[in-house]
Amino acid sequence: MTVEHSIIGKSYPKIDAPEKSTGRAEYTADLVFTGMLFGKMLLSPLPHARVLHIDTSRAERLAGVQAVITGRDVSSVLYGVSPARYDENVLALDKVRYVGDETAAVVAVDEETAVEAISLIKVDYQPLEAVFDPFQAMKEGAPQIHERAKNNINAEVHQEFGELEKAFRESDYVRQDRFVTQRAAHAPMEPHAVVACFDSSGKLTVWSSTQVPHYVHYQLSRVLGLPMGMIRVIKPYLGGGFGGKAETTCLEFCSAILSQKTGRPVQMIYDRKEMFLHGRGRHRQFIELKTGVKKDGQLKGLQVNVVMEGGAYTSFGIATIYYAGAMLSSPYRLPTMKFDGYLVYTNQPTCGAQRGHGTPQTRFAFESQLDMIAEELGIDPLEIRLLNAVGPNEMTINELKITSCEFSQCLKKVAEISDWKKKKGKLPPGRGIGLAGAWYLCGAAYPIYRSEMPHSNAMIKLGEDGTSATLYVGAADIGQGSDTVLAQIAAEELGLAYEDIRVLSADTELTPLDLGAYASRQTFMSGNAVRQAAADVKRQLLQLAAQKLEANVDDLLSRESKIFVKGAPDRFLPFAEVAEEAFFMKGPVVGKGSYKPPKLGGAFKGGAVGTSPAYSFVAQVAEVSVDVRTGQITVDRIYNVHDSGTVINPRAFHGQAHGSVHMGLGEAIYEEVVIENGVVVNPTLAEYRIPTANDMPEIQSEAVASYDPAGPFGAKEVGEGSILPVVGAIANAVYNACGVRIKKLPMTPEQVFMALKAK
Amino acid sequence: MQHLVNVKVNGQSHTLVVNANMTLLDMLRKNLGLTGTKKGCELGDCGSCTVIIDGKTVNSCLVLAVEASGKEILTIEGLAEGNELHPLQKAFIDYGAIQCGYCTPGMILSAKALLDRNSSPSEEEIKTAIGGNLCRCTGYIYIIEAIREVAGKQKE
Numbered sequence: 001m002t003v004e005h006s007i008i009g010k011s012y013p014k015i016d017a018p019e020k021s022t023g024r025a026e027y028t029a030d031l032v033f034t035g036m037l038f039g040k041m042l043l044s045p046l047p048h049a050r051v052l053h054i055d056t057s058r059a060e061r062l063a064g065v066q067a068v069i070t071g072r073d074v075s076s077v078l079y080g081v082s083p084a085r086y087d088e089n090v091l092a093l094d095k096v097r098y099v100g101d102e103t104a105a106v107v108a109v110d111e112e113t114a115v116e117a118i119s120l121i122k123v124d125y126q127p128l129e130a131v132f133d134p135f136q137a138m139k140e141g142a143p144q145i146h147e148r149a150k151n152n153i154n155a156e157v158h159q160e161f162g163e164l165e166k167a168f169r170e171s172d173y174v175r176q177d178r179f180v181t182q183r184a185a186h187a188p189m190e191p192h193a194v195v196a197c198f199d200s201s202g203k204l205t206v207w208s209s210t211q212v213p214h215y216v217h218y219q220l221s222r223v224l225g226l227p228m229g230m231i232r233v234i235k236p237y238l239g240g241g242f243g244g245k246a247e248t249t250c251l252e253f254c255s256a257i258l259s260q261k262t263g264r265p266v267q268m269i270y271d272r273k274e275m276f277l278h279g280r281g282r283h284r285q286f287i288e289l290k291t292g293v294k295k296d297g298q299l300k301g302l303q304v305n306v307v308m309e310g311g312a313y314t315s316f317g318i319a320t321i322y323y324a325g326a327m328l329s330s331p332y333r334l335p336t337m338k339f340d341g342y343l344v345y346t347n348q349p350t351c352g353a354q355r356g357h358g359t360p361q362t363r364f365a366f367e368s369q370l371d372m373i374a375e376e377l378g379i380d381p382l383e384i385r386l387l388n389a390v391g392p393n394e395m396t397i398n399e400l401k402i403t404s405c406e407f408s409q410c411l412k413k414v415a416e417i418s419d420w421k422k423k424k425g426k427l428p429p430g431r432g433i434g435l436a437g438a439w440y441l442c443g444a445a446y447p448i449y450r451s452e453m454p455h456s457n458a459m460i461k462l463g464e465d466g467t468s469a470t471l472y473v474g475a476a477d478i479g480q481g482s483d484t485v486l487a488q489i490a491a492e493e494l495g496l497a498y499e500d501i502r503v504l505s506a507d508t509e510l511t512p513l514d515l516g517a518y519a520s521r522q523t524f525m526s527g528n529a530v531r532q533a534a535a536d537v538k539r540q541l542l543q544l545a546a547q548k549l550e551a552n553v554d555d556l557l558s559r560e561s562k563i564f565v566k567g568a569p570d571r572f573l574p575f576a577e578v579a580e581e582a583f584f585m586k587g588p589v590v591g592k593g594s595y596k597p598p599k600l601g602g603a604f605k606g607g608a609v610g611t612s613p614a615y616s617f618v619a620q621v622a623e624v625s626v627d628v629r630t631g632q633i634t635v636d637r638i639y640n641v642h643d644s645g646t647v648i649n650p651r652a653f654h655g656q657a658h659g660s661v662h663m664g665l666g667e668a669i670y671e672e673v674v675i676e677n678g679v680v681v682n683p684t685l686a687e688y689r690i691p692t693a694n695d696m697p698e699i700q701s702e703a704v705a706s707y708d709p710a711g712p713f714g715a716k717e718v719g720e721g722s723i724l725p726v727v728g729a730i731a732n733a734v735y736n737a738c739g740v741r742i743k744k745l746p747m748t749p750e751q752v753f754m755a756l757k758a759k
Numbered sequence: 760m761q762h763l764v765n766v767k768v769n770g771q772s773h774t775l776v777v778n779a780n781m782t783l784l785d786m787l788r789k790n791l792g793l794t795g796t797k798k799g800c801e802l803g804d805c806g807s808c809t810v811i812i813d814g815k816t817v818n819s820c821l822v823l824a825v826e827a828s829g830k831e832i833l834t835i836e837g838l839a840e841g842n843e844l845h846p847l848q849k850a851f852i853d854y855g856a857i858q859c860g861y862c863t864p865g866m867i868l869s870a871k872a873l874l875d876r877n878s879s880p881s882e883e884e885i886k887t888a889i890g891g892n893l894c895r896c897t898g899y900i901y902i903i904e905a906i907r908e909v910a911g912k913q914k915e
Contacts, residue, residue, distance in 0.1 A: 011855065013852045013853055013855070014852070014855065014857060014858075016860070017851070017852040017857045017860070018844070018848075018852055020857050020860030020863050021844065021848040021849075021851050021852055021857060021860075021863060021867065022795065022835065022836065022838070022839055022844070022848060023793070023794070023795015023796070023834065023835035023836050023864045024795065024836075025860055026794065027794075027797070027861065029794075029797075029798060030788075030794035032792070186895075187895055188859070188861070188895055189797070189799045189805060189807055189859065189861035189862050189893065189894065189895055190797070190799070190859065190861045191798075191799070237859075237860065238859060239797070239859045239860065239861030240858075240859040240861060240895050240896055242895070271801060272799070272800040272801065272802065272804075272805075478859065479858040479859025479860065479861075479896050480858065480896075481858065651854070651855035651901070652855060654855070654900075654901075655855050655858060655896070655897055655898075655900075655901060658897055658898030658899075658900045658901070659858065659895070659896045659897055659898050660898075661898055662894075662895070662897075662898035662899070663895070684800065684802055684804055685799075685800050685802070685804035685805050685893060686802065686804040690893060690895060691898075692886075692890050692891075692893065692899075693885075693886040693887075693889045693890055693892075693894075693899040693902070693903065694886045694887065694890050696886075696898055696899050696900070699898065699900055
């Protein structure tokens with residue numbers, strides 16, 4: 001569908017970029033309040049132990065210390081992400097379950113005093129046997145980490161769609177492989193930070209570096225026993241999330257409790273090491289794939305087994321294990337599929353949601369295996385993908401409803417821009433090219449806790465003189481640019497200039513509920529709510545303008561700050577004039593909008609996971625060089641083609657693709673959270689190696705022409721889809737370069753070197 | 760043990776009393792309220808706290824406040840002339856080089872120090888100059904583009 005837009009499709013500068021460029025943008029750690037105190041956590045040094053006694057007397061006596069709390073002083077209501085698995089205490093009550101588990105908190109006049117006070121707390125532990133490996137943890141007789149989880153199995157998934165054994169019998173070639181991925185970390189530049197303040201009337205305000213103000217609001221209410229109306233959660237400028245800030249942390253609870261105790265604002269910040277111990281990054285998955293195909297490459301069936309090491313608490317884990325299997329049902333047509341997954345507790349830091357949530361791991365495995373199959377059958381990797389590519393308006397075998405889909409176009413375009421046909425098989429030794437595809441949701445169709453609420457909501461108020469519009473939206477701009485994209489959507493629908501839109505976002509008191517920034521939902525879901533709110537305001541103005549212009553309201557358009565009669569652009573009124581008059585006549589000119597996804601998903605257990613009102617599609621090519629003497633991989637170029645529907649802001653769109661490639665590259669060849677006997681041994685940004693500017697390949701990012709009928713102006717997601725194919729594309733390129741197939745991440749020089757030696 | 764520190768920050772002279780173990784980063788943020796200098800790791804790994812001392816970039820988390828005495832320091836707050844943004848700030852805005860913005864102050868200052876000593880840096884020189892400034896959002900692509908743009912204009 002081609003519609004001419006005046007605002008959509010243009011690379012406006014990010015609405016918050018000027019404030020960020022001057023250092024004036026205040027992040028949570030930059031906030032200063034009169035009388036503000038500083039809090040700090042005491043963390044467990046043991047991976048598994050019973051807490052016998054905590055002596056806080058020396059800490060309490062230290063000058064400058066205002067309060068000390070332990071598990072006995074705080075609410076014992078359990079919290080977490082999924083209601084079925086609330087398994088975290090605010091502070092340890094009876095047991096600690098990993099090195100880093102929070103056991104006490106202090107608040108003092110400054111950070112130095114708080115740190116000193118922490119060192120004065122004495123905890124008597126009774127060490128318990130710990131278990132770090134998920135396969136050991138599942139054995140009979142292994143130490144039990146949580147009462148309710150026998151053999152430490154936190155969740156298991158068993159799904160079968162179609163007759164898999166029959167499909168394998170009817171296949172010409174069946175292949176089985178095992179892959180192992182690593183624990184990764186989000187490593188945002190801004191560490192988690194919170195300021196909490198109870199005012200004199202008993203109302204709590206929390207400034208938090210959170211991606212999900214609403215869920216923090218909800219959990220604070222549950223755990224502290226305060227009505228939501230007595231709590232306000234504000235997200236200031238936020239320095240990167242990637243899923244790591246998508247859940248409520250001990251910081252929010254403890255700072256609130258300590259503020260209540262002291263009657264003063266309390267700030268708490270994780271240091272970099274604490275960021276790694278808090279964890280919530282990408283799970284290590286042990287993946288077995290068995291795939292059956294016909295001779296021509298047509299997929300017949302897929303069997304997936306995943307064992308996922310979850311760490312000490314659940315976090316997002318249940319959703320993660322479901323996602324690991326569910327999202328393999330496309331972007332290649334699969335007639336049968338079976339998935340068995342296990343999420344296992346261990347005495348290690350907790351894993352959670354990270355960009356692509358549970359799916360980059362199995363996507364790497366599948367794209368690797370698909371290339372192996374293609375080679376065995378003598379089919380080009382591009383051809384086998386095109387042959388099986390899903391198209392628009394299809395239902396996957398696990399009942400995920402695909403609407404708009406330009407996956408084949410993505411494949412063709414990425415082949416074209418990368419010169420695939422000229423390069424594949426024709427590059428000199430040591431150089432290789434690889435391809436991978438993927439898809440992702442545009443927001444989950446169900447909220448994290450059961451509720452009939454609309455997922456995204458927006459309000460717009462016009463400035464009283466009619467020269468501006470303020471958008472009130474709960475969406476969380478975490479750097480991805482949702483404020484900018486939503487301002488563009490509002491401006492386009494209203495007919496105002498982008499510069500005339502003000503955005504007030506992510507404040508639970510001033511802005512209507514939004515579930516926040518996770519599962520790539522802000523552009524699609526919040527965008528729909530914003531467009532509706534803008535249409536509501538516009539309708540009011542057009543009605544007034546229709547009287548004045550003596551025209552039919554349906555014949556009026558609002559564009560570029562003018563309201564005019566279609567086909568007669570000289571019959572117009574300035575937008576500001578109509579808006580001002582509307583205010584004079586009726587008071588505030590306000591509009592509202594809300595978005596709730598349709599009911600989606602199969603009736604089977606876990607049928608909700610993976611459901612979304614729309615899906616994005618992506619194809620990617622990697623070009624690499626492998627130094628066969630050292631095993632060192634250099635990624636030279638990445639070509640990324642994304643079906644993101646209508647692109648609202650091209651620079652923001654490409655920026656998301658670039659960032660995805662960055663994180664995917666890190667996971668492919670550099671990054672791993674290394675844990676020995678429960679202790680993270682590389683909890684720094686020097687030893688957990690995210691790519692630097694020198695490590696980045698050239699990136700060519702493109703969109704395909706696409707329009708989603710349910711998206712705002714046809715838009716879909718981009719922020720997560722592009723990370724999914726990166727690792728697979730690189731792995732396939734490495735094989736193409738030097739003939740070694742790496743099935744374990746990251747693809748370190750040692751690993752490649754040893755594989756070359758063994759060849 | 761406390762010390763007297765005389766520093767010139769963004770053109771303004773200050774005399775401050777600081778603890779011996781206070782970092783320049785904390786002095787800027789806490790004593791002078793210059794929170795544009797960010798704290799990302801406190802180990803000199805991430806570059807979020809980059810400032811310019813006497814023309815050279817440093818990680819202000821690795822410099823003691825007392826060491827800065829007698830020096831001239833430029834932080835992100837001192838880059839714009841009144842409301843007129845520095846060309847690097849403008850380019851970062853226009854080229855989409857800012858996502859979350861947490862690395863931005865340090866990144867811009869590293870770029871400024873580079874362009875002050877080398878008005879036409881190669882792509883490799885740009886990458887090396889910002890090699891100590893980690894960014895998790897942008898993949899550095901538009902950051903490099905923005906710096907190249909300013910370098911190109913400077914040359915003209």
